[in-house]
Amino acid sequence: MGRSRSRLLVPLVSAAMLMVAACGGGGGAGSGGQGAAPGEKIKLTVGLFGDFGFGPLYEEFKKTHPNIEIEERQAAFADHHTNLAARLATGAGAADVEAIEVGYISSFTAQPDKFVNLRDYGAGEREKDYLDWKWKQGLAKDGSTIVGLGTDVGGLAMCYRRDLFEKAGLPSDRDEVSQLWPTWEKYIEVGKKFTEKAPDGAKFFDGPGEIFRAMIGQAPVGVYDENDNIVVATNPHVKQAWDLSVQMIQAGLSAKIGAFTPEWNTGFAKGSFATVVCPAWMTAYIQDQAKNAAGKWDIAAIPGGAGNSGGSHLTVPKQGKHHKEAAELVMFLTSPENQAKVFKSTGNFPSIPALYDQPDIQDFKKEFFNNAPVGKIFSDAARNLKPQHLGPKEGDVRTAIGNGLTRVEQGKQSPDEAWQQVLKDVEKIR
Amino acid sequence: MSAPVKAEARSRPAPSRPAGHPRPRRHLFDTKISPYAYISPFFLLFFAFGLFPLAYTAWVSLYDWNLLSSEQTFVGLDNYTELLADEYFWNAAFNTLSIGVLSAVPQLLFALWLAHLLNRPLRAQTFFRVTLLLPNVTSVVAVVVIFSQLFGREFGLINMVLEAFGLGRIDWQAGTATSHAAIATMIMWRWTGYNALIYLAAMQAVPRELYEAATLDGASTFRQLVSITIPMIRPTIIFTVIVSTIGSMQVIAEPMLFGAQVSAGAMATGGADRQFQTLALYLYEQGFRSFEFGYASAAAWVMFLLVVIVVGINFLLVRRMRGSLDS
Numbered sequence: 001m002g003r004s005r006s007r008l009l010v011p012l013v014s015a016a017m018l019m020v021a022a023c024g025g026g027g028g029a030g031s032g033g034q035g036a037a038p039g040e041k042i043k044l045t046v047g048l049f050g051d052f053g054f055g056p057l058y059e060e061f062k063k064t065h066p067n068i069e070i071e072e073r074q075a076a077f078a079d080h081h082t083n084l085a086a087r088l089a090t091g092a093g094a095a096d097v098e099a100i101e102v103g104y105i106s107s108f109t110a111q112p113d114k115f116v117n118l119r120d121y122g123a124g125e126r127e128k129d130y131l132d133w134k135w136k137q138g139l140a141k142d143g144s145t146i147v148g149l150g151t152d153v154g155g156l157a158m159c160y161r162r163d164l165f166e167k168a169g170l171p172s173d174r175d176e177v178s179q180l181w182p183t184w185e186k187y188i189e190v191g192k193k194f195t196e197k198a199p200d201g202a203k204f205f206d207g208p209g210e211i212f213r214a215m216i217g218q219a220p221v222g223v224y225d226e227n228d229n230i231v232v233a234t235n236p237h238v239k240q241a242w243d244l245s246v247q248m249i250q251a252g253l254s255a256k257i258g259a260f261t262p263e264w265n266t267g268f269a270k271g272s273f274a275t276v277v278c279p280a281w282m283t284a285y286i287q288d289q290a291k292n293a294a295g296k297w298d299i300a301a302i303p304g305g306a307g308n309s310g311g312s313h314l315t316v317p318k319q320g321k322h323h324k325e326a327a328e329l330v331m332f333l334t335s336p337e338n339q340a341k342v343f344k345s346t347g348n349f350p351s352i353p354a355l356y357d358q359p360d361i362q363d364f365k366k367e368f369f370n371n372a373p374v375g376k377i378f379s380d381a382a383r384n385l386k387p388q389h390l391g392p393k394e395g396d397v398r399t400a401i402g403n404g405l406t407r408v409e410q411g412k413q414s415p416d417e418a419w420q421q422v423l424k425d426v427e428k429i430r
Numbered sequence: 431m432s433a434p435v436k437a438e439a440r441s442r443p444a445p446s447r448p449a450g451h452p453r454p455r456r457h458l459f460d461t462k463i464s465p466y467a468y469i470s471p472f473f474l475l476f477f478a479f480g481l482f483p484l485a486y487t488a489w490v491s492l493y494d495w496n497l498l499s500s501e502q503t504f505v506g507l508d509n510y511t512e513l514l515a516d517e518y519f520w521n522a523a524f525n526t527l528s529i530g531v532l533s534a535v536p537q538l539l540f541a542l543w544l545a546h547l548l549n550r551p552l553r554a555q556t557f558f559r560v561t562l563l564l565p566n567v568t569s570v571v572a573v574v575v576i577f578s579q580l581f582g583r584e585f586g587l588i589n590m591v592l593e594a595f596g597l598g599r600i601d602w603q604a605g606t607a608t609s610h611a612a613i614a615t616m617i618m619w620r621w622t623g624y625n626a627l628i629y630l631a632a633m634q635a636v637p638r639e640l641y642e643a644a645t646l647d648g649a650s651t652f653r654q655l656v657s658i659t660i661p662m663i664r665p666t667i668i669f670t671v672i673v674s675t676i677g678s679m680q681v682i683a684e685p686m687l688f689g690a691q692v693s694a695g696a697m698a699t700g701g702a703d704r705q706f707q708t709l710a711l712y713l714y715e716q717g718f719r720s721f722e723f724g725y726a727s728a729a730a731w732v733m734f735l736l737v738v739i740v741v742g743i744n745f746l747l748v749r750r751m752r753g754s755l756d757s
Binding site: 077078082085086088089107108110111113207209255256257258259260261262263266267270272392393395396398399402403404406407410411412413429430 | 496497498499500575578579582583584585601604690691692693694695696697698699702703718719720721722723
C-alpha cells in the first residue's frame with residue numbers, strides 16, 4: 001500500500017510543481033515598474049491594432065532615450081481588445097504601452113487599478129491641450145486616474161466617388177455635394193436619384209452599419225446614458241437612426257456589404273458603392289484599398305451635422321516592468337506636434353484643438369481625394385463635435401443592432417421583428 | 431524461415447541471477463521507477479494543461495465572473511440554469527448537430543469509396559495517397575478564407591458559375607441551410623482524405639483470399655465493398671465516426687471566419703441571425719467577446735456533456751451496424 005502511494009506521489013508532486021510554476025509567472029510582473037537603472041538597456045513593447053503611423057516617431061524617441069528599444073505588436077481590431085482584457089485579467093502578457101479604441105475605452109477605465117496613473121508622470125498638465133470630451137474619456141470614473149491619453153479623434157465626413165456621381169447626373173463638386181444633403185432624409189433622396197441613373201453594379205452606399213454608427217455618433221446621447229445604463233429602447237435618437245437605416249435599405253440604396261470584410265475591400269476597388277462614411281482615419285483605409293481609383297474619390301460634409309466615430313487612447317498597463325519609460329513614450333507619441341505629424345502621414349486626426357488653426361493643418365490636402373482639403377474638413381468636423389458618453393459594452397450593443405439591420409437587409413425579418421429582437425438581445429447584455 | 435532461430439533461442443540457457451546475491455540497487459531503480467519517468471511527460475502536461483483547466487473551468491462556472499471587473503461573486507448553479515433556458519445556446523447546439531451530420535456522413539461515405547478505389551494496384555500509388563492528405567495539412571484559416579470567397583455573394587466564384595448557367599445568385603451566408611452546406615463543404619474538403627487514408631490502411635489488412643473467393647463467386651466490386659470490406663474494417667469505422675463526431679462538435683474556425691465575410695460583428699454571432707453559430711463559437715462569444723467567463727465556463731461543461739452523449743449514441747449506433755460476415 002505504502003509503496004504504491006509513493007509511486008503515485010512522484011509524478012503528482014512534479015505535476016503540482018509544474019502548475020505552480022505555470023501560474024506563478026504572472027504574479028511577479030505586477031510588482032515591478034520603478035524604471036530602469038541608469039544606462040540599462042530596456043525594451044518597450046507597444047500593442048496596437050493596425051498601423052498608427054508611429055514608426056518614424058520611435059526613431060525620434062530613441063534619440064533622446066538611447067537605451068530604449070521599441071517593439072511594435074499589431075493585431076486585428078477586435079482581437080487586440082479581447083487579448084488586452086484577457087491579459088489584464090490574468091496579470092501577464094500585456095505590452096508596456098497598449099492602445100484602446102473609444103468603443104472599448106470605458107470598459108477599461110472602469111478598472112483603473114490595472115493601469116498606471118499617468119498623472120504620476122506629469123500627464124495632468126496635458127489637460128489644457130485636449131478636446132474636453134476626449135480628455136474625459138481617458139479618465140477613471142472619479143477622475144483621479146488618467147488611464148489613457150488620446151491619440152486621435154474621428155470627426156465625420158462623407159467620402160464619395162466623383163465619377164459615379166457624374167455618371168448618375170449629380171453634381172460632383174464637393175461643396176455642391178455637401179449642400180445636396182444637409183440631413184439624412186435629403187441623403188436618401190439623393191440616393192434615390194443616384195439609383196435611377198447609376199451605372200451598372202454601383203449602389204449608393206456600402207451597407208447600413210457604418211451609417212448607423214455615424215447617426216448615433218451625431219446624437220447627444222447614444223446607446224448609453226451618462227450612468228452607463230443601456231437606453232436603446234428609450235432613446236428616440238436610436239430608434240430614429242434605426243428607422244432611417246431601414247428606409248435606406250428599403251429604397252434599395254445599399255450594396256449590402258459589411259464594413260471591413262473582404263467583399264468591402266473588393267467593393268472599394270470595383271466601385272460597388274458611391275459613398276462611404278468617412279472618419280479621418282478611414283481616408284488611409286480607402287487609399288489603401290482603392291489604389292486604382294486615385295483622384296476619383298472626394299470628401300464632402302456628412303449629412304446631419306458633426307459627429308464622432310472612432311479614435312484611440314494610449315495606456316500603460318501596470319503589469320509592465322518599465323512604467324516611467326512607457327509613460328514617457330505615451331507622452332511623446334501623443335504630444336501635439338507628433339499628433340500633427342501622424343495626421344499628415346496616415347490621416348488619423350489630432351485630438352488637440354490648438355492644432356486645428358495652424359496653417360500646416362488647415363492647408364493640408366490629399367491628392368488621392370482630388371486634393372480635398374482634409375485638414376480643413378476634419379478640423380471643422382472635430383470642432384463642431386458634440387461629446388457623447390460611451391458605455392462599457394458599446395461594441396456588444398452595436399453588434400446587436402447591426403445584426404438586426406443585416407437581418408432586415410437579408411430579408412429574414414420585417415423591420416419590426418428585427419427591432420423587437422434587437423431590444424431582446426440588448427436586454428441580455430450585462 | 432523462423433524455425434531455426436526459435437530453436438536456437440530455446441537451446442540457450444535462460445539468464446539467471448547468481449543465487450544468494452541481493453538485486454543490485456540500480457536494477458531496482460530501472461524496473462520500478464524509470465518507467466514512470468518515461469511516461470511522465472505526457473501525464474505532467476496533461477495534468478497541467480488538461481486536467482487543471484478542466485477543474486478550474488468547473489470552479490469558474492459557479493461564479494459570476496466577468497473579465498473586466500475585479501469582483502467575482504459565487505452564484506452556485508445559476509449559470510447552468512440560465513444557460514439551459516438560453517435559446518441561443520440551444521440554437522447553437524442545433525447548428526452544431528446539423529453541420530456535424532451534413533459534414534460527417536457524406537465525408538465518411540466518400541472517404542470509404544475513395545479508399546476502396548485506391549485499394550487496388552495502381553500506378554503512382556504513393557502520389558495519390560500523399561495527395562489525399564494534402565488538404566488536411568493546409569492551414570484551416572487559409573482553407574476557410576479561400577472557401578468563403580468562393581461562397582461570396584457579390585464576387586464569389588460559385589455564384590458566378592451559377593449565374594453563367596442561368597441560375598440565380600445564392601446569398602450563402604444569409605440562409606440557415608445554405609450556410610450549413612457551405613461550412614460542411616469546408617470541413618469535408620479538409621477531412622475526407624484523412625479518413626480515406628485511415629480506411630485504406632485498414633483495408634490493406636483484409637485477407638486477399640476473401641476477395642479472390644468472392645470474385646470466383648461472381649460478386650461485383652460494390653458487393654465486395656459492402657459484404658467484405660466494410661464488415662472487416664468495422665473497428666476502424668467506429669474509430670473514425672467517434673473522432674469526426676468529436677471534431678464536428680468543436681467546429682469554430684469555419685463559422686467564425688465565414689461570418690467575418692458578412693460583417694465584423696457577425697463574426698462571433700455566426701451570422702446576423704445566429705444561423706451558423708456553433709457551440710464552440712457561442713462559447714467564444716460569451717467568454718471572449720462579452721468577457722462573461724463564468725457563463726462561458728458553464729457553457730463549456732454543458733458542451734462537454736453533450737459531446738459525451740452524442741459520441742455515446744453514435745458509438746451504439748455504429749456498433750449495431752452488422753455485416754454479413756458476422757452472421
